[in-house]
Amino acid sequence: MKxxxxxxxxxxxxDPTTGAIMTPIxxxxxxxxxxxxxxxxYEYSRTxxxxxxxxxNNLAALENGKYGLCFSSGMGAIDAILKLFKPGDxxxxxxxxxxxxxxxxxxxxQNFGIKFHFINMDDIQSIxxxxxxQTKLIWLETPTNPLLNIIDIAGAAKIAKNHQVLVAVDNTFASPYLQNPLDLGADIVMHSVTKYLAGHSDVVMGALIVNxxxxxxxxxxxxxxxxxxSGPQDAFLVLRGIKTLHLRMQRHCENGRAIAEFLVSHPKVSKVYWPGLESHNNYAIAKSQMRDFGGMLSFTLKGDNMEDATRVMESFKVFSLxxxxxxxxxxxxxxxxMTHASIPKEVREKAGLKDTLIRLSIGVEDAEDLIDDLKQAIG
Known part of the structure; x- marks a missing residue:
């Protein structure tokens, strides 16, 4: 099935009782x-x-997995993964x-005795x-948030299996439309369902998919x-949203490319972070493990001035801050x-996240309108 x-x-x-084509709440x-x-x-709805x-079941099918589990948020899903481990791991x-x-x-x-190593995974062998x-899990995001780095999932899975270590992949930025980590050897796929899967900014939910x-x-x-x-009302809304996931993602990708190419050519933009650019350091891996490159991108302005970045973000008319x-x-x-304020400044900067970085989630509006908005905001 496609x-x-x-x-x-x-x-x-x-619905077996009424024949309703939509799953009842x-x-x-x-x-x-x-x-x-x-x-x-059934006995109790928490269970x-x-x-x-x-x-x-729908999410499991989309990720080519056997089992899906839904949680009240993406953080609830991550919390469940971490509860697999014990002090000293x-x-x-x-x-x-x-x-x-x-x-x-x-x-x-970390307060419960689990030790974390945060490393650059551009070269997967660094793992x-x-x-x-004591190593029990390798945690990947790809593309990463917010620098859109690409990590070799198959390479990480190969290393993990040699050491009998689990691999979990946060697949939120890609969605199952663009990438299926289980097919590449991962053990757990995590989604913030709030994002592309639900797709309409009206649900908070997380999910895990395993085989x-x-x-x-x-x-x-x-x-x-x-x-x-997660509650049944939210589950209903996500089921409805997923019915157009493939249509939405196609437009997200088309718009993402148009805007990335516009920003790359803009004289006031210093750097664009988008995995579909051939200049991206892991473009070849992105091309091999993704079907397209998505609607998430980040950029910085020349001069690296916080006042300029703030002016741009305050000037948008179509993009919402x-x-x-x-x-x-x-x-x-x-x-x-905003999204990364809980990471200390020195840790952010060491990973390459500048205070002047602007992240865009490209929607499904007309690409020309979005480019016009960027033109007037950047100046």
Whole structure:
């Protein structure tokens, strides 16, 4: 089944009671049981809910996985992964990553005795230096947030399997339309469903997709025991959003390319971070593991002046200055004070994240209107 067909149909079936083509919102907390202790169906909506089950099955299909698990947020999904580990375990992570991921790693789980190594993964072989007997997980984002670095998923998976280490990939920036990490050897795929999957800036949700039966059982136990589950209304909205994922992503990619090419040629722009540019240092890897290059990009202005960057962000008329990404509307974000403010300045700068960096989430508007907005804002 091709991707567009899976987006619309996978895991979704007409309601057996009414024939409704859309999955109903099962807005219930509990379910009537026929006999004590012998119930094999639904019992309590923290544990299982039919609307959430339909979405979990749909997400698994989109990532070519066996199991999907939905959480109340992307951070709830990451939290579940981290609960697989114990004090003394070590995790190797890319040094360019979402600020919320860095925060939960360093401000919460590091206090529980888990050690984190944040490294540059442009050269995937650098991971080998940090692996030891305590290493349990390699955490990847690709493309990364916000510098759009590309990490070789298959290369990381090969190294991990040689050392019996798990690989988890935050696939939020790419979406399953552009990239399927499980096919490249990853063990866990994580999504902030809030972003491209939902696609309309009206849901907060996270998800994990896996193939391994035991890993699924452990994560499902954590999902139920810890309780950070998504509600049926949100699951319904995401199912609706996913039906147009392939159409939206195609336009995001088309607009992303048009805007990246415009910015590269602009005399006031110093650098553009977008993996579809042949000048990108890992362009060849991006081309090999992605189907297209997405609608996320970042750029800096010549002179590297914070006042100039602020003026641009305050001057947009079509782009909106806001956190998040992946919606149908175009957004502008200042990572240093917004999405990545929880990362210390010296750590940000060491990874290459300047205070003057501007991140764009390119929506599905007319590309000419977006370029005109950039022209007038940059000047």
């Amino acid at each position: 991707f567009g067909t899976k987006a619309i149909h996978a895991g979704v079936h007409p 099962y807005q219930t907390s509990t379910y009537v049981q026929a006999s004590p202790g012998k119930h094999k169906g 299982q809910n039919p609307t959430r089950d339909a979405l979990q 070590e995790i190797i992570s890319t040094n360019d990553l979402y600020g919320g991921s860095y925060r939960i790693f360093t401000k919460i789980y 080998e230096t940090y692996i030891n007997s 391994d039966d035991d890993l699924h059982s452990r994560l499902a136990f954590i999902q139920n025991a810890s309780g950070a589950v 806001a956190e998040s990404l992946g919606g149908v509307e175009s957004l502008c974000t200042h990572p240093a004070t």
